[in-house]
Amino acid sequence: MSPLLRASGVSKAFGRTRALRDASVTIGAGEVVAVSGPSGAGKSTLLHCLAGILVPDAGEVHYGATRLDELDENARTRLRREAFGIVFQFGGLVPELTAAENVAVPLMFGGLSRAKAAEAAREWLERLGAGDCAPLRPGELSGGQVQRVAVARALAHGPEVVFADEPTGALDSVAGEEVLGSLLAEARGRGTAVVLVTHDNRVAAYADREIVVRDGVAAESPAVTR
Ligand SMILES: Nc1ncnc2c1ncn2[C@@H]1O[C@H](COP(=O)(O)OP(=O)(O)O)[C@@H](O)[C@H]1O
Numbered sequence: 001m002s003p004l005l006r007a008s009g010v011s012k013a014f015g016r017t018r019a020l021r022d023a024s025v026t027i028g029a030g031e032v033v034a035v036s037g038p039s040g041a042g043k044s045t046l047l048h049c050l051a052g053i054l055v056p057d058a059g060e061v062h063y064g065a066t067r068l069d070e071l072d073e074n075a076r077t078r079l080r081r082e083a084f085g086i087v088f089q090f091g092g093l094v095p096e097l098t099a100a101e102n103v104a105v106p107l108m109f110g111g112l113s114r115a116k117a118a119e120a121a122r123e124w125l126e127r128l129g130a131g132d133c134a135p136l137r138p139g140e141l142s143g144g145q146v147q148r149v150a151v152a153r154a155l156a157h158g159p160e161v162v163f164a165d166e167p168t169g170a171l172d173s174v175a176g177e178e179v180l181g182s183l184l185a186e187a188r189g190r191g192t193a194v195v196l197v198t199h200d201n202r203v204a205a206y207a208d209r210e211i212v213v214r215d216g217v218a219a220e221s222p223a224v225t226r
Protein backbone atom coordinates (compact mmCIF):
# COMPACT_ATOMS: atom_id res chain seq x y z
CA MET A 1 0.00 0.00 0.00
CA SER A 2 1.46 3.39 -0.94
CA PRO A 3 2.05 5.60 2.10
CA LEU A 4 -0.23 8.62 2.23
CA LEU A 5 0.65 10.01 5.61
CA ARG A 6 3.80 9.36 7.58
CA ALA A 7 4.98 10.51 10.99
CA SER A 8 8.64 9.91 11.66
CA GLY A 9 10.19 10.28 15.12
CA VAL A 10 7.49 12.69 16.25
CA SER A 11 7.63 14.07 19.79
CA LYS A 12 5.34 16.58 21.46
CA ALA A 13 5.39 17.89 25.02
CA PHE A 14 2.95 20.09 26.91
CA GLY A 15 5.05 21.71 29.61
CA ARG A 16 6.61 18.79 31.45
CA THR A 17 4.17 16.25 30.03
CA ARG A 18 5.74 14.28 27.20
CA ALA A 19 2.54 13.45 25.34
CA LEU A 20 4.26 11.81 22.37
CA ARG A 21 7.77 10.33 22.30
CA ASP A 22 9.49 9.48 19.06
CA ALA A 23 6.34 8.19 17.35
CA SER A 24 6.66 6.76 13.84
CA VAL A 25 3.54 5.61 12.02
CA THR A 26 2.44 5.25 8.41
CA ILE A 27 -1.08 5.48 7.01
CA GLY A 28 -1.63 4.00 3.55
CA ALA A 29 -4.00 5.45 0.95
CA GLY A 30 -7.50 4.17 1.67
CA GLU A 31 -6.42 2.37 4.80
CA VAL A 32 -8.59 2.22 7.93
CA VAL A 33 -6.32 2.42 10.97
CA ALA A 34 -7.57 2.26 14.53
CA VAL A 35 -5.61 4.09 17.23
CA SER A 36 -6.14 2.61 20.67
CA GLY A 37 -4.61 2.87 24.12
CA PRO A 38 -5.49 4.10 27.61
CA SER A 39 -6.76 7.57 28.37
CA GLY A 40 -3.92 10.10 28.44
CA ALA A 41 -1.65 7.87 26.35
CA GLY A 42 -1.17 10.43 23.57
CA LYS A 43 -3.75 9.25 21.00
CA SER A 44 -5.28 12.67 20.38
CA THR A 45 -1.85 14.28 20.28
CA LEU A 46 -0.76 11.79 17.61
CA LEU A 47 -3.92 12.43 15.60
CA HIS A 48 -3.49 16.21 15.90
CA CYS A 49 0.13 15.98 14.71
CA LEU A 50 -0.87 13.80 11.73
CA ALA A 51 -3.71 16.19 10.85
CA GLY A 52 -1.55 19.30 11.07
CA ILE A 53 -3.56 20.72 13.97
CA LEU A 54 -0.47 20.55 16.20
CA VAL A 55 3.12 21.04 15.12
CA PRO A 56 5.46 18.50 16.75
CA ASP A 57 8.49 19.61 18.77
CA ALA A 58 10.66 17.11 16.91
CA GLY A 59 10.27 14.70 14.02
CA GLU A 60 8.61 14.99 10.63
CA VAL A 61 5.11 14.58 9.27
CA HIS A 62 4.81 13.87 5.55
CA TYR A 63 1.55 14.02 3.61
CA GLY A 64 2.45 12.61 0.19
CA ALA A 65 5.26 14.84 -1.03
CA THR A 66 4.37 17.64 1.42
CA ARG A 67 6.28 18.17 4.65
CA LEU A 68 3.22 18.98 6.75
CA ASP A 69 5.03 20.06 9.92
CA GLU A 70 6.99 22.73 8.03
CA LEU A 71 3.94 24.47 6.57
CA ASP A 72 2.77 27.67 8.22
CA GLU A 73 -0.58 27.87 9.97
CA ASN A 74 -2.43 29.18 6.89
CA ALA A 75 -1.08 26.48 4.61
CA ARG A 76 -1.93 23.77 7.14
CA THR A 77 -5.44 25.15 7.51
CA ARG A 78 -5.87 25.14 3.73
CA LEU A 79 -4.56 21.57 3.47
CA ARG A 80 -6.89 20.38 6.25
CA ARG A 81 -9.84 22.03 4.54
CA GLU A 82 -9.06 20.47 1.17
CA ALA A 83 -7.60 17.05 1.90
CA PHE A 84 -8.71 16.11 5.41
CA GLY A 85 -11.98 15.62 7.24
CA ILE A 86 -12.15 15.66 11.02
CA VAL A 87 -14.77 14.26 13.41
CA PHE A 88 -14.46 15.08 17.10
CA GLN A 89 -16.02 13.25 20.03
CA PHE A 90 -18.74 15.85 20.48
CA GLY A 91 -19.19 16.69 16.82
CA GLY A 92 -17.79 20.20 16.91
CA LEU A 93 -20.72 21.54 14.90
CA VAL A 94 -21.40 25.28 14.82
CA PRO A 95 -24.38 25.68 17.20
CA GLU A 96 -25.86 28.70 15.39
CA LEU A 97 -26.08 26.91 12.05
CA THR A 98 -28.56 24.24 10.97
CA ALA A 99 -27.27 20.74 10.23
CA ALA A 100 -27.54 21.48 6.49
CA GLU A 101 -25.58 24.72 6.90
CA ASN A 102 -22.92 22.98 8.98
CA VAL A 103 -22.27 20.66 6.05
CA ALA A 104 -22.73 23.29 3.32
CA VAL A 105 -20.59 26.15 4.67
CA PRO A 106 -17.23 24.33 4.37
CA LEU A 107 -18.18 23.39 0.79
CA MET A 108 -18.75 27.08 0.04
CA PHE A 109 -15.30 27.85 1.49
CA GLY A 110 -14.09 25.26 -1.01
CA GLY A 111 -15.59 27.25 -3.88
CA LEU A 112 -19.05 25.73 -4.40
CA SER A 113 -21.97 28.07 -5.02
CA ARG A 114 -24.55 28.37 -2.25
CA ALA A 115 -27.07 26.31 -4.24
CA LYS A 116 -24.61 23.54 -5.13
CA ALA A 117 -23.33 23.38 -1.54
CA ALA A 118 -26.89 23.16 -0.19
CA GLU A 119 -27.71 20.36 -2.60
CA ALA A 120 -24.56 18.40 -1.73
CA ALA A 121 -25.24 18.90 1.99
CA ARG A 122 -28.76 17.52 1.60
CA GLU A 123 -27.46 14.48 -0.27
CA TRP A 124 -24.79 13.78 2.33
CA LEU A 125 -27.22 14.07 5.22
CA GLU A 126 -29.57 11.63 3.43
CA ARG A 127 -26.69 9.24 2.85
CA LEU A 128 -25.83 9.29 6.56
CA GLY A 129 -29.47 8.74 7.52
CA ALA A 130 -29.75 12.29 8.85
CA GLY A 131 -31.93 13.83 6.14
CA ASP A 132 -34.54 14.83 8.71
CA CYS A 133 -31.92 16.78 10.64
CA ALA A 134 -31.25 19.23 7.81
CA PRO A 135 -33.29 22.21 9.13
CA LEU A 136 -32.44 21.61 12.81
CA ARG A 137 -29.68 23.17 14.90
CA PRO A 138 -27.22 20.95 16.82
CA GLY A 139 -29.00 21.71 20.12
CA GLU A 140 -32.14 20.08 18.73
CA LEU A 141 -30.38 16.85 17.72
CA SER A 142 -29.56 13.65 19.62
CA GLY A 143 -25.91 12.78 20.17
CA GLY A 144 -26.10 10.16 17.41
CA GLN A 145 -27.64 12.64 14.98
CA VAL A 146 -24.95 15.22 15.77
CA GLN A 147 -22.28 12.67 14.92
CA ARG A 148 -24.01 11.72 11.66
CA VAL A 149 -23.99 15.38 10.67
CA ALA A 150 -20.34 15.66 11.72
CA VAL A 151 -19.49 12.62 9.57
CA ALA A 152 -21.39 14.11 6.61
CA ARG A 153 -19.44 17.34 7.05
CA ALA A 154 -16.12 15.46 7.26
CA LEU A 155 -16.76 13.50 4.05
CA ALA A 156 -18.67 15.95 1.84
CA HIS A 157 -15.65 17.66 0.23
CA GLY A 158 -14.09 14.33 -0.77
CA PRO A 159 -11.07 14.27 1.57
CA GLU A 160 -8.22 11.79 1.24
CA VAL A 161 -8.11 11.18 5.00
CA VAL A 162 -10.74 11.37 7.71
CA PHE A 163 -9.49 11.73 11.28
CA ALA A 164 -12.01 10.70 13.91
CA ASP A 165 -11.19 11.15 17.59
CA GLU A 166 -13.46 8.88 19.61
CA PRO A 167 -16.41 9.82 17.37
CA THR A 168 -18.73 7.44 19.21
CA GLY A 169 -17.31 8.00 22.70
CA ALA A 170 -20.36 9.96 23.84
CA LEU A 171 -22.94 7.60 22.29
CA ASP A 172 -24.67 4.44 23.47
CA SER A 173 -23.44 1.28 21.76
CA VAL A 174 -26.29 1.03 19.22
CA ALA A 175 -26.01 4.64 18.05
CA GLY A 176 -22.22 4.35 18.14
CA GLU A 177 -22.18 1.30 15.93
CA GLU A 178 -24.50 2.95 13.41
CA VAL A 179 -22.36 6.08 13.18
CA LEU A 180 -19.13 4.10 12.91
CA GLY A 181 -20.70 1.72 10.39
CA SER A 182 -21.77 4.53 8.07
CA LEU A 183 -18.48 6.41 8.42
CA LEU A 184 -16.46 3.33 7.49
CA ALA A 185 -18.81 2.17 4.71
CA GLU A 186 -18.74 5.59 3.04
CA ALA A 187 -14.97 5.94 3.50
CA ARG A 188 -14.22 2.45 2.16
CA GLY A 189 -16.56 2.98 -0.77
CA ARG A 190 -14.56 6.06 -1.75
CA GLY A 191 -11.07 4.86 -0.91
CA THR A 192 -10.79 7.46 1.83
CA ALA A 193 -8.25 6.62 4.54
CA VAL A 194 -9.54 6.74 8.13
CA VAL A 195 -7.51 7.33 11.29
CA LEU A 196 -9.88 6.35 14.06
CA VAL A 197 -9.12 6.86 17.74
CA THR A 198 -11.38 4.49 19.61
CA HIS A 199 -11.96 2.80 22.94
CA ASP A 200 -14.03 0.14 21.20
CA ASN A 201 -12.22 -3.16 21.62
CA ARG A 202 -13.81 -4.71 18.52
CA VAL A 203 -11.18 -2.82 16.54
CA ALA A 204 -10.10 -5.85 14.52
CA ALA A 205 -13.61 -6.21 13.14
CA TYR A 206 -13.50 -2.90 11.27
CA ALA A 207 -9.92 -1.69 10.98
CA ASP A 208 -7.22 -2.86 8.58
CA ARG A 209 -4.60 -2.21 11.20
CA GLU A 210 -4.16 -0.98 14.74
CA ILE A 211 -1.76 1.52 16.28
CA VAL A 212 -1.49 1.11 20.04
CA VAL A 213 -0.31 4.17 21.98
CA ARG A 214 1.00 3.86 25.53
CA ASP A 215 2.79 6.59 27.49
CA GLY A 216 3.40 8.53 24.29
CA VAL A 217 4.92 5.56 22.48
CA ALA A 218 3.18 4.29 19.35
CA ALA A 219 3.37 0.67 18.20
CA GLU A 220 1.93 -0.42 14.86
CA SER A 221 0.44 -3.87 14.41
CA PRO A 222 0.84 -5.66 11.07
CA ALA A 223 -2.11 -5.47 8.71
CA VAL A 224 -5.15 -7.50 9.72
CA THR A 225 -6.12 -10.00 7.04
CA ARG A 226 -9.65 -9.25 5.96
N1 LIG B 1 -3.22 21.09 25.41
C1 LIG B 1 -2.65 20.39 26.39
N2 LIG B 1 -2.09 20.99 27.46
C2 LIG B 1 -1.51 20.29 28.44
N3 LIG B 1 -1.44 18.95 28.47
C3 LIG B 1 -1.98 18.27 27.46
C4 LIG B 1 -2.62 18.96 26.36
N4 LIG B 1 -3.07 18.02 25.49
C5 LIG B 1 -2.73 16.82 25.99
N5 LIG B 1 -2.09 16.97 27.17
C6 LIG B 1 -1.54 15.88 28.01
O1 LIG B 1 -0.78 15.03 27.15
C7 LIG B 1 -1.02 13.66 27.48
C8 LIG B 1 -1.61 12.96 26.25
O2 LIG B 1 -2.89 13.51 26.00
P1 LIG B 1 -3.82 13.03 24.81
O3 LIG B 1 -3.04 12.98 23.56
O4 LIG B 1 -5.02 13.90 24.84
O5 LIG B 1 -4.17 11.54 25.28
P2 LIG B 1 -5.37 10.57 24.84
O6 LIG B 1 -6.03 11.16 23.64
O7 LIG B 1 -4.71 9.25 24.57
O8 LIG B 1 -6.30 10.48 26.01
C9 LIG B 1 -1.93 13.66 28.69
O9 LIG B 1 -1.14 13.58 29.85
C10 LIG B 1 -2.62 15.01 28.60
O10 LIG B 1 -3.01 15.46 29.87
Ligand SMILES: [Mg+2]
Pocket residue numbers: 043044045165
Ligand atom coordinates in the same frame (compact mmCIF):
# COMPACT_ATOMS: atom_id res chain seq x y z
MG1 LIG C 1 -7.95 11.82 23.35
